[in-house]
Structure formats: C-alpha cells, structure tokens
Amino acid sequence: MYREHVKAKTAAKTIIYDQKMLKNKIMETLSVVSKVVGSTLGPNGKIVLIERQENLLPYTTKDGISVFNSIAFSDSISQII
Secondary structure (H helix, E strand, O other): OOOOOOOOOOOOOOOOOOHHHHHHHHHHHHHHHHHHHHOOOOOOOOOEEEOOOOOOOOEEEOOHHHHHHHOOOOOHHHHHO
8 A cells, every 4th residue: 555645834934034033032031031931030039830732731830940831922933933
C-alpha cells in the first residue's frame, strides 16, 4: 500500500526589515517579561495566578520559571522573541 506524504501548511511568515523597529519590539517584549517575572522574585515577591488552556484549574505560584514558561503574547513577533 502506497501513501503519499502531504506536508502540513504553515502559517504566513512575517519578515521585518527595519532594524530599529525590530530592536524596539525586542526591548518592549523583554520589558514586559522582566516586569512579570521580576515581580515574583525575592522574599517580598508577588504571587501570580497562571491560567491554563486545558480544562484544568488555574494555579498560583511565585516560581519565576513557571511564570516565564506560561507567558503568551497575542502578537506573533513578540511570541517568537
């Protein structure tokens, strides 16, 4: 039996040629991440509520790594960074 392999279609790619715009986007994204993750650090760190997409209950944590891994951006360029 022979089956033909069909490659999955990929999403449209965004190419940024403007170096200043790309640098600004990177700095904005890193600023947001540093504010969220930085607020959980230290003895006076804040507790963060993490919402999960599965049908699981949200959970609270002060772990910066868990917070960082759970961050999602609606902008595709920020999500890549």
